[in-house]
Each structure stands twice: as structure tokens, then as C-alpha cells.
Amino acid sequence: MPDQLVYAMEVFLNGLMAGVLYALVALGFVLIYKASGIFNYAQGVMALFAAMTLVGVMEGQVPFSHLINAVLGTKVHHFGWHLPALIGIVSTVVIMVVLAWLVQRIIFKHLVGQEPIILFMATIGLAYFMEGFGDMMWGSEIKKLDVGLPQGINLWIDETTYNIFDYGFFIDNLDIFATIIAAILVGGLVIFSQYTKEGRAMRAVADDHQAALSVGVSLNFIWIMVWSVAGFVALVAGIMWGTKSGVQFSLSLIALKALPVLMLGGFTSIPGAIVGGLIIGVGEKLFEFTVGPLIGGATENWFAYVLALLVLVFRPQGLFGEKIIERV
């Protein structure tokens, strides 16, 4: 087999796994969008905030220590404990649920019935606020997140592929693990929205707010629930990306990666988010591999957007979205 093809296969596999992670972030968007018509730009910042909170809780950092020290002149930094990952994750989930409740209560309760674009801009505001708030609470330095996930090259794949192709594929254990987790989570969310009572209520709300309200579905509860689930998805995404490259500001940019995934797959479709994520993940890696060196590299920044833009010109609702019907 020619070398280039083997390399391309490795790139393809890596792209597939990146795609699953994109799909995971995109799912958070789809959930909120389906249930409340809000396109949540803050999803990426939520992932950052969740990861920061997890590190902060596990390391026993004192929240707002910078601010307290600046105002009171004290020198507090840590409570002096180190919690195991599980307790950290559970308490972070609790914090994300509280956050979901606050967001719903303080912001979106007052914006019900506004145009989608106003809601979108409100979430941009929320993203900015949470970015500042997270930094204020936990400090803005790069943090190391370690919840005990396996890392490093997967030797088994390396050896097997070496025996077959004379070239060992470099595939990170963490990526494999993340892919499995993401796949489980995606499957779980699909089952949740199809087969549970709350999931059915959520789909009813997505279909028609008023009709759902009239058969006794509590809109408020559903909205808080989807924001909480989105917060949980953000936490998982935050753990994966945070373990990979440290908890830092660039983590919030994964939201920007998920946007073209959504446009490609359609905002309202869970399978769309998955397929879109895979297409973008594989597409951008292969494009960078084949065309990238010819035109200067780092094409990953824009390839996804341009691809999504081209698809949208031909299918404005995305690949799997519901047909947009407009009436005067």
C-alpha cells in the first residue's frame, strides 16, 4: 500500500475521533435549541467554566481568592484539601444545575417570545459574563486537569498497524477514551429524549410551546432541565479537552468549532449533529493533510465554516434540519 494512503488513513481515524468530540459539543447546542429555540453561544464558555470549577473543587481553591486578596489584603489561596475526581465531578454537576437555574431565572424568563436573533445575542452576552466570572472565581492561569483518564500513545494499535502496513498509527489513548464516552453519551441522550417521560415532554416543548403547556408540561422545568443537561454535556466536553490541552481560555473556542457542525447537520437534529461532527472532523483533517501544505497550512480555522457555508447555500436548513417554512 502506498505511504500516502496509509498516512491518510491515520489522519482519517484521528479526524473521526475529533469529529465525535465536536458532535458532543454540538449536542449541547441542539438540546437547548430544540427545547427553547435559543441558540446558545455560551456553550463553549460553559465547558470552560465547568472544567475550571472541577479543577477548583478538586484542588480546593478558594473561589474569588484574587478578588478577596485584592480587597481585604489577605493571602488566601487554598482550603488545603484534594478531593477524588468522582466527588469533584458530582459537585460540579450540582453547580452546573444551579447555574442552569440561575440562567433560566434571571435571563431567559424575561426574554420568552423574543426573536431568535435577540436570544442569540443575549447568549453572547452570557458568554462574556461567564468568561469574566469564571476567571474572577478561579483565576485565569492555565490549569492542569487530571481525573485519571489514560493518556499517551495506544501501543496495541501502533503494533497492529505496524504489522499490517509497516507503519504504526499514532492514536492517543485519551482520544479513544473520549470517543467511547462521547458515543455512550450520545446514545444515552437519544434514549433519554425518545423513551423517557421527561424526554417526551422536552420534544413536545420543542414542537409547540403552547400545545405542550396546555397538556400540562411545565415549560420552566423543561428549560431548566435542558440547560442542566447541556451543562453536563459541557462538563464532559470540558473534561476531555481540558485533559488534552489544559484548562485555559482556548477551551471556550470549541464552541466556535461546533457552530459549523450545527449548520451542516441542521440545528434541530440530533443525528445531524453527530453526522455533521464526523464530516467536519474528518473533512478538516483530510483537507489540512492534502491541500493544507500547498496553501500555507492552519486551514482548520476556517475550513469547517466554508464547508458549512457552501452546504447552506444549497440546503439552507442543513443536511438533516427541518424544512424552513416562512409565512407572512
Next chain:
Amino acid sequence: MFYREAGDFSKTYREDSQTFPIRFDRYRYYAVLLIAFAIIPFFLNDYWVNAIFLPFLIYSIAAIGLNILTGYCGQVSLGTGGFMAVGAYATYKLMTSFPEVSMVVHILLAGGITAFVGVLFGLPSLRIKGFYLAVATLAAQFFLVWLFNRVPWFYNNSASGQINSPERTLLGVPITGANTEPWAVYLFCLVFVALSAVIARNLTRGAMGRKWMAIRDMDIAAEIIGVNPLTAKLSAFAISSFFVGVSGALFFSVYLGAVEVGEVFGINKSFLVLFMIIIGGLGSIFGSFAGAAFLVLLPVLLKNVLVTGLGWPTDIAAHLEFMIVGGLIIVFLIMEPHGIAQLWRIAKEKLRLWPFPH
């Protein structure tokens, strides 16, 4: 009392439809122009120009541009930073290729080039709407920044990848480069700002502006009553991008002098300008100024109060700024979607009746 229109009669349609129909408003406007052109230049120093006046003036042009597209025509764009970069790099290429041509021509040409690019990226708006379009404009943002970063032709193969504005003079006075006088750069930008505001105001209240607003309010209905969405949307993209390009050109050549595209014209710039028009007021020229002034002054104020005044570390002030800006966006969207401009209008209504509200 202070603000009344008694005895203020308009005798012709022309008088009735002018921008400031109330005499007091008109005089106030002349007074502001007089102060800006004839008084402020004498009291300027480097700090005031670089920290407040130049960013305010230049962002005002960008905000006017984005307001035409978003506030008047209803097409949300997150590509402002990218379009400003087009203006900046176009001026750079023009300045270095044709050193003998006047800067005014270069900046206007840069605006024209940006308008062309804007139309190109505006084409999908005919098929894509709402936040699908907003996300699609992100394609422009990322692609353009990447382009200027990676293609050496745009930065004349300079080793650092930066672009530096060479010294150019206008009427014998240097306006770009290292040896500029505060009053010169201030006046140079002010002329562009004043002209932009007048042009934008007159465009938005004319036939074209009414078409934009019809598209914004409901594009299908607008199409049915005879507005051509193709020309309306693309003209909004072109004119908006022209102003944004001019502001990008000034931002690079007059204000910063040296630019690294990813840092200066990144996505944060797009959001900043968007925030200016949300806080200032969507669909209002005055709002563009108010929003620009607010978001330029806020960091300066925070820095002076918290860092210089209270002695807090700068990073806390920066985090607080993020929180305040984000919080204000939400507060304005909930309480007053038309921004500071609407507050100003309400204040004027109150002042007209004050002190006898009945």
C-alpha cells in the same frame, strides 16, 4: 423649559423633514461640531488622543457601518473584524505600492475594496437567514484573518508577518507614521467620522434606508410590496462594509501604525463592535456613537478607578470588564432593546414637557 419647540414652525416640506427639525437640536448639533472641530484640537495631548478620541472616532465609523447592516437591514454580522482587516490590508498595499497618492484616496479605495469583499460574503444572505447567516459571516471572519496571516503577498513578505504603516503626509502635515501630532490625526479621523455620519443618516432616511428597514421587519412581506431583496441586502452589505473598511484602514494606518492581524482583527473585535451597537442602539446613528463612546470609555474608567485608584491588579479589572460588558448586554436586551439611543429619546420627550408634565 430648556428644550422646547414653541414658535418653531416649519413652512416647507424641506424644513419639516430635516434631520434636526427642532431648532434647539439643530443649534446643539452645530455647537457639537464647532467644539469638536475648533476647540478640542487645541487641548489635545497624546494620552487623550490615543486612549480615548482616536478609538472612539474610529469605532464610531465601524459601528455606523455595522448598524446599517444589522440595525437597519436586520442581517447580523459577526465578520466585522475580518472586514476591518480587509480595509487595513488594502490601505497597506495601496500605501506601499503608490506612495505618491494621497492618503484620503487610499482610505476611500480601501473602503471600496472592502465593500466588494462584503458583497461577496453577503451573497449567501439571499438564501440564509437569521443566526444561520450570523454563523455564516463567521466564515468571513476566520477565512480573511487566515488569508492575511498566511499569504505573504499581503504583508509584503515582511519577516514578522506584521504590517507597518509608513509615514505619509496630508497638506504637508504627517498623519501616519511615528512623527504625528495629536491634533492632526484627530482632525483627520474626525473629518471621516463626520462625513460618515452625515452620509449614513441621509442614506438611512431615504428610499434605500426604507427598503432596508422593510427587509429587516419582514423580508417576505417586503418582497411582496416590491422591494428587491437582492439589491436591498447586497447594497446594505456593500455600504456597511465600506464604512467598516474605512474604519479598519484608519485603525491600522492612523491609530495603531503596526498590526498583527490575528490579534487586532480577531473575533473579539467583531463582538466588540456588535456590542457597541446593541448597547448604543440598533437602528440609530446616534446610538453608534453612544455605544462606541461607552465601550471605549468603560475600560479606561475601570482601569483608572480600580488599578490606579484602588490599587487592584490589572487582571481583576480585565475580568470585571468582561462581566460588566456581558451583563450590560443582557440587561439592555431585556430592559431596553433599543439601547442608549432610546434612553436619550425618552429623556428628550421628558425634557420637552419639563417642568409641567401635563
